[in-house]
Amino acid sequence: MNDLNQMFFQECDDLLEQLSSGLNDLEAGAGDEETVNSMFRAVHSMKGGAGAFGLDQLVSFAHAFENVLDDIRSQRLVVGDNVVNLLLTASDHLADLVEAASQGTELPPEQGASILSDLKHVSNAANGTSGDEQETVEEVDEADFQPTFLAIDGDLPSLDDMAAPEADAPVTIRFKASQQLFANGHDPAILFRSLETLGTLEIEADLSALTPLRDGPWSKPALSWTLTFTADDSVDEAAIREVFEFVEGLCELEITAAATGPGDLPPLPAPSDIQLPPDAMAQDTGTASAVAQPTGDAPAPDQSDAAAPATSAPPAASRPASSRTSTIRVDLDRVDRLINLVGELVIAEAMLRQSMDEMPSSANSGVDEAMSQLKTLSGAIQESVMAIRAQPVRSLFQRMSRIVRETAREAGKSARLVTVGDATEVDKTVTERLVEPLTHMIRNAIDHGLETPEARRDVGKDERGTVTLEASHRSGRVVIVIKDDGAGINREKVRQIAIDKGLIRPEDDLSDGDIDNLLFRPGFSTAGEISNLSGRGVGMDVVRNEIQSLGGRVSLQSLPGRGTSVTVSLPLTLAVLEGMVVKVADQSLIVPTLPLREMLQPGQAKVHTLCDGDNVLALNGEMVPIKDLGAALGFRSTPMCLGSQSLLLIEGESGHRYALAVDGIAEQREVVIKGLEQNYQKIPGIAAATILGDGKIALIVDTDQMIAPPGQGGWVDRAWPDATGDAHHA
Amino acid sequence: MTRILAVDDSRTMRSMLQQALAGAGFEVELAEDGVDGLERLETADPDLIITDINMPRLDGFGFIDGVRKGDRVSTVPILVLTTESGDALKQRARDAGATGWIVKPFDEEKLVQIIQRLVV
Numbered sequence: 001m002n003d004l005n006q007m008f009f010q011e012c013d014d015l016l017e018q019l020s021s022g023l024n025d026l027e028a029g030a031g032d033e034e035t036v037n038s039m040f041r042a043v044h045s046m047k048g049g050a051g052a053f054g055l056d057q058l059v060s061f062a063h064a065f066e067n068v069l070d071d072i073r074s075q076r077l078v079v080g081d082n083v084v085n086l087l088l089t090a091s092d093h094l095a096d097l098v099e100a101a102s103q104g105t106e107l108p109p110e111q112g113a114s115i116l117s118d119l120k121h122v123s124n125a126a127n128g129t130s131g132d133e134q135e136t137v138e139e140v141d142e143a144d145f146q147p148t149f150l151a152i153d154g155d156l157p158s159l160d161d162m163a164a165p166e167a168d169a170p171v172t173i174r175f176k177a178s179q180q181l182f183a184n185g186h187d188p189a190i191l192f193r194s195l196e197t198l199g200t201l202e203i204e205a206d207l208s209a210l211t212p213l214r215d216g217p218w219s220k221p222a223l224s225w226t227l228t229f230t231a232d233d234s235v236d237e238a239a240i241r242e243v244f245e246f247v248e249g250l251c252e253l254e255i256t257a258a259a260t261g262p263g264d265l266p267p268l269p270a271p272s273d274i275q276l277p278p279d280a281m282a283q284d285t286g287t288a289s290a291v292a293q294p295t296g297d298a299p300a301p302d303q304s305d306a307a308a309p310a311t312s313a314p315p316a317a318s319r320p321a322s323s324r325t326s327t328i329r330v331d332l333d334r335v336d337r338l339i340n341l342v343g344e345l346v347i348a349e350a351m352l353r354q355s356m357d358e359m360p361s362s363a364n365s366g367v368d369e370a371m372s373q374l375k376t377l378s379g380a381i382q383e384s385v386m387a388i389r390a391q392p393v394r395s396l397f398q399r400m401s402r403i404v405r406e407t408a409r410e411a412g413k414s415a416r417l418v419t420v421g422d423a424t425e426v427d428k429t430v431t432e433r434l435v436e437p438l439t440h441m442i443r444n445a446i447d448h449g450l451e452t453p454e455a456r457r458d459v460g461k462d463e464r465g466t467v468t469l470e471a472s473h474r475s476g477r478v479v480i481v482i483k484d485d486g487a488g489i490n491r492e493k494v495r496q497i498a499i500d501k502g503l504i505r506p507e508d509d510l511s512d513g514d515i516d517n518l519l520f521r522p523g524f525s526t527a528g529e530i531s532n533l534s535g536r537g538v539g540m541d542v543v544r545n546e547i548q549s550l551g552g553r554v555s556l557q558s559l560p561g562r563g564t565s566v567t568v569s570l571p572l573t574l575a576v577l578e579g580m581v582v583k584v585a586d587q588s589l590i591v592p593t594l595p596l597r598e599m600l601q602p603g604q605a606k607v608h609t610l611c612d613g614d615n616v617l618a619l620n621g622e623m624v625p626i627k628d629l630g631a632a633l634g635f636r637s638t639p640m641c642l643g644s645q646s647l648l649l650i651e652g653e654s655g656h657r658y659a660l661a662v663d664g665i666a667e668q669r670e671v672v673i674k675g676l677e678q679n680y681q682k683i684p685g686i687a688a689a690t691i692l693g694d695g696k697i698a699l700i701v702d703t704d705q706m707i708a709p710p711g712q713g714g715w716v717d718r719a720w721p722d723a724t725g726d727a728h729h730a
Numbered sequence: 731m732t733r734i735l736a737v738d739d740s741r742t743m744r745s746m747l748q749q750a751l752a753g754a755g756f757e758v759e760l761a762e763d764g765v766d767g768l769e770r771l772e773t774a775d776p777d778l779i780i781t782d783i784n785m786p787r788l789d790g791f792g793f794i795d796g797v798r799k800g801d802r803v804s805t806v807p808i809l810v811l812t813t814e815s816g817d818a819l820k821q822r823a824r825d826a827g828a829t830g831w832i833v834k835p836f837d838e839e840k841l842v843q844i845i846q847r848l849v850v
Binding site for chain 1: 739740741742743745746749782784785786798804805806807808813821824827828829830831834835836847848849
């Protein structure tokens with residue numbers, strides 16, 4: 001049951017996405033009949049599943065929700081802005097209910113009470129019923145929800161074993177099947193057998209209306225039966241009718257109570273469809289066994305009757321079957337195991353290549369070709385395996401539409417979300433970890449970016465602001481842009497705040513880009529008062545940290561009066577990393593290329609030694625601290641002489657820069673990341689490890705931990721360009 | 731062995747049906763919607779069909795209609811899985827050609843009882 005439960009909640013996620021996507025279409029005015037149908041189905045499926053798991057709160061809310069959708073699809077309710085808003089709110093609440101249910105809890109009833117009553121109200125209005133009537137209807141429905149089934153105990157004694165029941169007076173049942181009864185897959189013999197499980201049964205078939213074979217074809221059923229049924233007290237007429245529940249309306253059924261003997265029965269009304277004289281007896285022997293199987297010989301349903309449903313078949317039926325992509329669900333652990341193995345394969349291949357290279361070249365001309373094929377193949381396998389973890393950003397984006405609605409409502413603004421490229425695929429872990437930063441940036445965009453509806457009207461903009469989420473693949477990376485059409489960054493204000501907070505000095509001359517980047521400094525907030533929305537105690541610096549921990553970069557562009565856009569660029573996968581293999585104290589280390597800006601020989605630039613012995617590098621008018629990697633990681637106690645070293649210019653979190661001194665630079669390559677924390681422990685300054693072609697383990701340097709960013713620890717400020725070189729106050 | 735074709739667009743519901751029916755000793759084939767169900771009937775030869783109503787592409791009513799109009803298994807008993815049990819729905823199901831109905835959420839035991847009421 002646990003598996004089923006889990007499957008249900010996974011399915012709910014998909015259904016909520018389906019619902020949300022339909023709502024977005026409706027909101028954009030793009031919805032058609034199938035849009036509403038698919039939304040209805042989504043809610044309906046959730047209701048069905050929730051019922052199976054006894055999630056009553058979810059069931060009753062989904063029920064009310066579904067009613068409104070049903071009203072829309074049967075055109076009793078016209079979709080206006082109010083209705084769309086109600087549906088949006090309801091879908092948010094439904095998501096909350098699912099979330100709560102998946103945690104094994106329920107929401108406090110008052111939480112969704114107003115939405116529930118709004119839904120009921122809208123539905124009642126559409127159906128012209130008052131709330132009371134609706135309740136009554138529902139009660140009836142409720143009662144009917146618990147069908148009373150035959151009280152058959154697990155092991156019924158067979159008829160033979162059964163002592164004759166306390167001879168209650170027999171009941172006479174007259175039964176005549178219509179043609180439709182056979183067409184619907186019923187079989188009188190089976191009905192009678194069912195009845196027989198309740199008591200004793202004598203069956204007599206009336207063959208008088210049967211058409212002789214030679215007078216065929218038979219188009220109408222002609223048999224009728226008289227059953228004499230005897231059972232004990234516990235079997236009343238209702239129990240008998242229960243047996244015939246499914247054929248109600250498809251047969252003539254008369255149940256006559258005990259006192260009346262069969263002989264006193266009024267004759268059955270002559271069925272109108274009997275066309276032939278009763279003397280035309282068939283070959284059938286006329287015994288009870290003639291109850292027989294109509295099966296394949298059952299007359300086909302009357303075509304004229306059946307034509308109507310055929311033409312009214314749902315339009316969706318004509319959609320091509322090929323548009324459906326078939327999928328299977330795989331446990332994430334299995335995928336990760338596969339990715340790991342492929343990682344090993346890539347390493348093994350690199351090791352093989354390395355030992356090949358060490359052999360005399362004449363020996364391996366044929367092997368060389370095979371090797372390059374192997375390399376191509378293992379590359380392709382790696383790519384395909386990574387693609388398994390890739391997911392479209394659609395579900396991530398759709399979660400954001402809720403954030404847009406809620407933030408806009410709380411901030412008293414009007415906003416809509418436009419998503420572009422939501423089929424773009426990103427590693428699953430990346431999409432999961434993007435939720436928080438994206439939420440924060442969207443809140444920012446609405447809370448700080450968009451103007452109030454009045455202000456927008458005054459400058460001739462649509463009162464409703466637009467937030468655009470755009471995803472695309474660009475040169476092996478995923479780029480996500482969060483764009484608003486608001487007022488843009490108020491740079492004067494940002495500058496003033498930065499001065500007030502001591503982040504910059506009044507005389508610093510900053511470019512627009514530099515000012516915009518101040519937003520990423522820790523603790524920065526432009527809101528006049530810390531708002532409850534985007535505030536929440538975190539700033540864009542936290543967003544940047546989170547993005548960087550995913551191996552990504554974030555940048556910001558703003559045009560006054562036109563809006564702001566934040567661009568996030570992320571690696572396609574977290575399993576491999578592009579790195580520079582460097583040598584330090586005879587060890588190989590990997591420095592990620594992402595934060596790497598430049599490689600320098602100290603001779604090319606000026607190195608100054610400060611009074612405390614630290615070295616700084618003068619670079620384009622900026623002073624950049626130099627950190628000896630070997631000393632920082634404890635490979636040696638004192639920094640090596642700079643003259644023999646190479647410098648890697650690193651730009652870390654929040655834009656601070658420093659130069660990393662290494663003994664030598666070997667090559668640039670892709671490495672497979674091997675976590676250290678789960679195998680060993682966290683080591684300061686080390687992000688992870690990898691295995692190189694020679695089979696040796698190399699540690700991957702955490703460039704952000706090499707030196708504390710400004711405002712944290714020793715570094716108070718970064719040196720601004722043109723800040724006349726006196727960055728000594730460090 | 732009694733063969734059953736179960737048609738439902740919900741993964742969860744399909745698994746539940748599969749579990750309940752296979753557990754009761756039936757041979758189960760699953761289909762995802764009406765179109766899929768009809769495609770399966772080109773080769774499958776079930777003794778009974780269970781179908782959901784609300785499904786994409788082709789709903790339960792359309793599916794039943796397709797079965798009844800087909801020439802292979804047109805009189806096979808068809809049970810409709812429904813969350814509602816109103817008379818209107820029963821009437822509609824009956825008119826569409828359904829043999830019987832099961833109200834969701836169903837109890838495995840009841841499901842098996844109903845099936846046994848319909849197949850030989």
